[in-house]
Amino acid sequence: MQHSVILPVTPESKPLWSNDPSAAVLDTLNAGAVQIELMLQGYHSREKVRTVSFDDSTLQLLATNEYRLKANYVIEEYSVCSAIDQVDSESMPLTVSLLSEGTAMEVKGIDLPEREPDSL
Template identity: 65%
Template sequence: MQHSVILSLTDESKSLLATNRNVALLHALAAGREKLEFMLQGYHSREKVRRLSFEEESLEELGANEYCVQANYIVEEYSVCSAIDQVDSESMQLRISLLSEGNGIAVKGIDLPERDPDSL
């Protein structure tokens, strides 16, 4: 199971692509923070993802139009009474691909193999 999301590039991000791709990608990730938090939510069945941030120095070019970056975030698990029971820090390596049209980026989380059901 691998979750992904496509983020549209803002006009500012598009103009930055020509001069500084790293800044453009970080700007696009920050602009799509809410969608990315929702994507990361898929990896945490009972928790809520909050306070997503990116380690700028971890942004690395892997190949033509392929990048990776370290994402850090908080997961909060709520009790039945809606009080926060547990708050944990998490991190995940995200893969970023520039779309061929130049209008967006595809962001993918880690690939977790799905487990087959247990037999009785």
């Protein structure tokens, strides 16, 4: 299963697409960080995703209007039974594509294959 989210291109980043597309990608991702946290939550059903940031040194151009970079984030888990908070750092490569209209960007996480049911 692969989770994704569509982020609107911010008015501030629209002029950047022609001059500095890397800055435009980062600007749009930072503006949509809350939506990306919710998307990443789909990969961590038992934990809470917090504080997503984007590693601009990993930004790569894959094809025209398609990029890849690493997202760093914190996952928090609280066990009620043992009253223990657990906080871990995680990262995930994201694929970012500017949609053909140029008004939105699709952000995709990793593709995790779904497990087949066990046979008896």
